[in-house]
Amino acid sequence: QVKNSGEYVDWEKLMIRKAVQHKHDVLVQSGNDKTKFALGIGGYFQDGMVINSGFQKISGRLNIDHKLTKKLSVGANLTYSHSWKQTADGTFNTFITMPPLAKVYEDDGTTLRKDVTEAGESHYNPLWNINNSKYRTLTTRQLYNVFADWKIVKGLSWRFNASMNTRGVESDSYLGQRHTSAVSAGQKGRASVSRSTNNDYLVENILNYSGKFRGGHNLDATLMQSVNIITYKTMGINGTDFANDDLYWNAIGSAQNFGVPSYGLSERRMVSFLGRLRYNWNDRYLFTAALRSDGSSVFGASHKFGWFPSASFAWRVNQEPWLRNVGWISNLKLRLSWGQVGNQGVSPYTTLGLADKYLTEFDGTAVGYLPSGTLPNPDLKWETSSSSNIGLDFGFWDGRLSGTVELYDTQTTDLLVYKSLSQSLGYVNQLVNMGAVQNRGVEVTLNTVPVCARGFEWNLGLTFAKNDNRIKRIDGSLDSDGKPANDVNNKWFIGEPMNVYYDYVFDGIWQIGDDISSSSMPDANPGDIRIRDVNGDGRIDVDDRVVMRRDPDWIGTLSTSFSWKGIDLSAELYASVGGTIYNKYLTSFETGGDMTGKRNGLRRNYWTVNNPSNEAPAPNMTQPPAYITALGYQDATYVRLRNVQIGYTFPKRLVEKAYMQKLRLYMTFTNLWTRTDVLGYGPEGDTGSYPEPRIFLFGLNVTF
Numbered sequence: 001q002v003k004n005s006g007e008y009v010d011w012e013k014l015m016i017r018k019a020v021q022h023k024h025d026v027l028v029q030s031g032n033d034k035t036k037f038a039l040g041i042g043g044y045f046q047d048g049m050v051i052n053s054g055f056q057k058i059s060g061r062l063n064i065d066h067k068l069t070k071k072l073s074v075g076a077n078l079t080y081s082h083s084w085k086q087t088a089d090g091t092f093n094t095f096i097t098m099p100p101l102a103k104v105y106e107d108d109g110t111t112l113r114k115d116v117t118e119a120g121e122s123h124y125n126p127l128w129n130i131n132n133s134k135y136r137t138l139t140t141r142q143l144y145n146v147f148a149d150w151k152i153v154k155g156l157s158w159r160f161n162a163s164m165n166t167r168g169v170e171s172d173s174y175l176g177q178r179h180t181s182a183v184s185a186g187q188k189g190r191a192s193v194s195r196s197t198n199n200d201y202l203v204e205n206i207l208n209y210s211g212k213f214r215g216g217h218n219l220d221a222t223l224m225q226s227v228n229i230i231t232y233k234t235m236g237i238n239g240t241d242f243a244n245d246d247l248y249w250n251a252i253g254s255a256q257n258f259g260v261p262s263y264g265l266s267e268r269r270m271v272s273f274l275g276r277l278r279y280n281w282n283d284r285y286l287f288t289a290a291l292r293s294d295g296s297s298v299f300g301a302s303h304k305f306g307w308f309p310s311a312s313f314a315w316r317v318n319q320e321p322w323l324r325n326v327g328w329i330s331n332l333k334l335r336l337s338w339g340q341v342g343n344q345g346v347s348p349y350t351t352l353g354l355a356d357k358y359l360t361e362f363d364g365t366a367v368g369y370l371p372s373g374t375l376p377n378p379d380l381k382w383e384t385s386s387s388s389n390i391g392l393d394f395g396f397w398d399g400r401l402s403g404t405v406e407l408y409d410t411q412t413t414d415l416l417v418y419k420s421l422s423q424s425l426g427y428v429n430q431l432v433n434m435g436a437v438q439n440r441g442v443e444v445t446l447n448t449v450p451v452c453a454r455g456f457e458w459n460l461g462l463t464f465a466k467n468d469n470r471i472k473r474i475d476g477s478l479d480s481d482g483k484p485a486n487d488v489n490n491k492w493f494i495g496e497p498m499n500v501y502y503d504y505v506f507d508g509i510w511q512i513g514d515d516i517s518s519s520s521m522p523d524a525n526p527g528d529i530r531i532r533d534v535n536g537d538g539r540i541d542v543d544d545r546v547v548m549r550r551d552p553d554w555i556g557t558l559s560t561s562f563s564w565k566g567i568d569l570s571a572e573l574y575a576s577v578g579g580t581i582y583n584k585y586l587t588s589f590e591t592g593g594d595m596t597g598k599r600n601g602l603r604r605n606y607w608t609v610n611n612p613s614n615e616a617p618a619p620n621m622t623q624p625p626a627y628i629t630a631l632g633y634q635d636a637t638y639v640r641l642r643n644v645q646i647g648y649t650f651p652k653r654l655v656e657k658a659y660m661q662k663l664r665l666y667m668t669f670t671n672l673w674t675r676t677d678v679l680g681y682g683p684e685g686d687t688g689s690y691p692e693p694r695i696f697l698f699g700l701n702v703t704f
Contacts (some may be wrong), residue, residue, distance in 0.1 A: 008100040011600075015126065016094045016691070018039045019054075021046035025490030031065075049690060052130050057083035060527040071151040079143040089133040091177075093688045095126040097592040098601035109386045132176035134248050140168045155211045165200040170177070174248040175275045187240040191652045193250040194262075234264045265415045266348045269297040286314040296382075297346040300351045300567040303381030308427035310339025331395030331402065343383035346416050350431050351380045375421060380700035381433055385412040403446040411472075419475075419490050435474045437498060441467035456564040466554040471496040493547055501548040501580060504540070506630040507532035508614045509607050527607040527618030529627045542551040548633055552580030554690070566649045568666075574642045576683070581636040584687035585680050587628050591687060602679055638676035638683040662703040670695035 009182045025042040041060045059081035067073045102116035104125060112131065113241040117123045145163040150160060175182045175190040182190050204226040211219050215467035217294040239255025276290035288311065295305040317323060318332040354533055355369040387410040395402035414433035421427050451458040479485040491502045497630040509532045510516055511592050516524050520533040534544040554577050585602050586593045592601025597619050606616040617625040647666030655663045671694050676683045681691035 009098070009102045009104055010100070011095045011098050014104065015051075016049050017051070019047040019049045019693070020418050020699075021320050021695075033067075034079070035064070035066045037065075049086065049693065050085070050130075051127075051313070052134075053086055053088045055083065055085050055249055074148045077143070077145040079141075081139075081141045083139045083462070083627070085137040085139070087135045087137070089129045089135065089175075090126050090203070091688055092690050093591050097446065097601065098123055098126065099600050100158050116177075116662045118417055120406075129170060129175075129179055129181075132179040132245075133174060135173045136170075137172075138170040140166075145468060146666055155205075156209050159204075159208070160207070161202070161204040163200075163202045165202075167198040168482070169196045171196075172249040174245070176245040176333060177242070180445050181559065182240075182543060185240075187418075188256075189245055190238070190240045191242070191252045191255060192236065193249050193252055194234065196232070196234035199229075199231045203227050204397065218280045218283075220278040222274070222276040222278075224272070224276075227270045228270040228272070230268040232264070232266045234262070236262045267297070268348050269609075270344070281421045282318050282319065284319040286312075288312045290339075294342055294344070294382075296351060298344055298346050298348050298379050298380075299382065300378040303379065306342040306384065308340040310337070312337035312339070323440075326597040327394075328397050330398050331393060333393040335391040336388045337387070337391075338387065338651045339427075340384055340386045341417060343384075343385070345379070346431060348378075352375075352376055368599045371426070374418075375425070375427040375430040377430055377432055379433075380431060382416050383412065383416045383433065385410050387411075396553070400449045401447075403444065406443040408439075408441055408443075414437070417490075419487075433457035433491070436472040437466055441465065451539040457562070459561045461559040462556070464554065464556045467551070469499070469551065469591075471498060484683040496547050497522075498552060499550045500632060501582060503548070504544060504627055504630045505532040505534065505546055506530075506627075506633070509617055511612050511614075513568055518625070526609075529617050529625055529630060531627050531630060548580040550581070550636075551579050552636065554608050566646045566647070566651065569642070571641065572643045574640045577637050579636040579685065580633050582632045583634050583678060583680060584632060586634075587624075587632040588687070589624070593632075594628060595619050596621050596624060634678050636676075636678065636683060638678065640671065640675075640698045641673040660702060660704055662701065666699045666700040666701070668695075668697040668699065670697070 021044070023042070023044045027038065027040040028038075029038045031037055038051050039060075039062050042058070044055075044057040044059075046055045046085045057701065059079070061077070062078040063075070063077050065073065065075040083138065102123065103113055103453075104116055104127060105111060106113055111527055112128050113125055114128050115123060116125045124525050137526065143163065143165045145161065147162070148160045150158045160511055162532060163285045171194045173192045174189075177183075177188045179190075182188070204224065207223045209219075209221045213219070221391045226328070237252065238258075238259040239252045239257060239408075241256035242254065244249055257442045272295070274290065274291045275292075277287070280286040292310075293305055297304065313336045315334045316332070317334060318326070323329060323332070325399065336367070353376070354372045356372045358368055379694050387408060389406060391404060391406045393402075393404050414439060415435045415437045416431065417434055418429045419432050419434060420429050442465070444462075446462040448460050449457065450460060471492055473484065474487050475485075475496065477485045484494045488502070491500055492498070493500070493502075503618065510521070510524050510526050510530050512526045514526070516522060516526075520526075520538050521531065525532070529541050531544065533540060534546055556577075557572055559570070559572040561568065563569075584591045584593060588594060590597065592599035595604070595617060598621070604613075604616040605613045606617045607613045617628075645668045646665060647664055648665045652662075655661070671692055674682065680687065687691055
């Protein structure tokens with residue numbers, strides 16, 4: 001019926017809409033020689049690209065500084081925000097994989113159909129579930145910071161900071177009695193309610209001495225002590241079977257059946273000490289040395305503290321007498337540094353032996369506890385990164401040409417990673433300190449002002465960054481050849497980056513007339529995927545898999561800006577070159593890419609007898625083609641015009657007549673243009689995530 005009518009469903013057009021967002025901010029500042037304050041309030045409102053979705057946020061902040069005496073001052077910074085987020089049921093893949101031969105509405109054009117195809121395999125209408133569900137997340141954030149500055153004596157000062165950062169989240173969802181998931185489960189509605197709070201408390205004491213001495217000697221010494229406590233609490237409950245859908249999750253107390261309530265509590269504590277000494281002579285030679293000690297509760301009893309020294313040297317070459325009078329050199333600074341930092345990015349209680357609750361198979365009641373699948377590690381300690389850096393800052397012709405060049409080498413040891421264990425031990429994995437990773441790279445920034453004359457100025461900027469990441473050591477074990485062993489299960493390979501794919505290489509499609517029986521894939525048929533025989537042994541096995549780097553070879557930006565008589569224009573072009581992305585739109589059933597034809601997917605140049613394509617295999621409604629994952633790897637290179645802004649600032653003599661100090665109108669365009677070979681909605685988002693939108697923003701800045 002649909003085919004004969006010529007009316008097809010464009011699911012993208014039906015489900016994705018143009019969304020409006022607007023943002024408003026007001027800032028008031030005032031004060032005198034003793035007291036200063038700033039008050040700001042703001043609002044952000046965004047419609048969702050999908051119906052029944054959107055985001056709203058209101059925020060406010062208050063900053064106060066007050067001098068109690070000549071030597072003592074106090075202040076506070078208070079920030080509050082509250083946001084509402086509503087999301088639509090399902091995922092982006094839910095509707096873009098729907099068949100275009102479908103009927104969304106009944107013949108009256110307004111009543112939604114539950115099944116859009118009436119085919120042998122049901123295709124539930126995504127609009128049906130969206131209209132029979134509701135998802136809401138409320139987030140409240142509060143940051144309270146108070147401080148005191150005391151100038152004890154000349155050159156000696158003490159600063160006290162205390163802050164509390166809280167985040168509360170209310171997450172609620174409801175599936176109505178006609179929602180397909182509730183119906184298939186035999187439920188008359190399903191509600192879920194969860195609450196979580198995260199409290200971050202920080203107290204700092206900073207003692208600083210600064211002195212200037214004869215002969216151009218300057219000394220600065222700092223001692224710091226801090227305590228940080230982070231607590232996280234969460235609880236949740238779910239229920240099913242309600243009298244009606246009127247109250248959504250608010251009626252959870254009247255549910256006929258309840259699931260098992262959940263409750264979680266964790267706490268992380270950290271204490272830190274820092275000593276730092278800075279010295280410079282005539283602002284020409286600058287030295288810094290520091291030692292930091294951090295203690296974290298997440299590590300084993302014998303390894304809670306880590307010690308992290310650092311040192312740096314800078315030489316302002318243009319301050320030397322033999323260069324001081326060279327007028328075209330405005331800045332020339334050489335920098336050398338070395339230092340260590342620690343990583344405590346593990347969950348609390350990981351070093352302890354935790355237990356998991358086990359439920360009976362039928363009624364869901366708890367029958368006892370057993371050790372979790374993670375083997376405890378009481379010897380867990382800090383991951384440490386040691387970085388060496390050499391940099392050069394330069395500026396010529398009074399800043400008409402300036403920039404920086406950075407070379408760095410970072411060696412990370414004792415990485416915090418989960419190592420897979422043999423199931424014979426009764427555990428799945430263990431968090432351990434293992435291996436060593438090296439990051440080497442270069443970063444270049446170049447800024448120039450090609451034209452600056454008669455009120456017209458043109459600025460041009462260029463950035464370039466290249467990072468080489470390699471695994472230097474895993475666990476010290478050796479393979480049969482006496483070389484450091486790789487960890488294939490975790491995709492860790494000596495000499496390769498941490499972030500890689502490991503799979504077979506697509507080598508085309510087998511064609512009629514190919515000598516298949518004598519090939520490395522003798523059981524293949526014309527139209528099947530052909531895999532490259534990487535090691536040339538005449539057969540395809542696990543040894544033919546290759547490492548594919550996911551991260552780009554380099555990234556860079558080209559930016560430019562113009563200004564003339566109140567008119568300003570700026571643009572930024574971003575490039576990410578190299579790397580590999582795995583595109584599920586070419587391989588996965590959920591995204592319509594598995595070549596079975598059961599879900600709508602990308603248009604493919606697939607193989608048939610009359611179309612001997614070398615790009616995609618012959619479709620198979622029974623099962624996906626063998627080695628189909630090899631089709632999913634694509635070059636991740638892309639170039640994007642990320643930002644364009646044009647604005648106009650009204651002449652001051654005009655705005656002063658309206659009792660204003662400044663008035664500026666501007667327009668900003670985001671993601672205007674992208675060039676990439678990645679098949680999908682964008683090279684940055686994950687497969688199945690909502691498209692990266694083009695944003696057209698119109699703004700007004702007013703200062704009174």
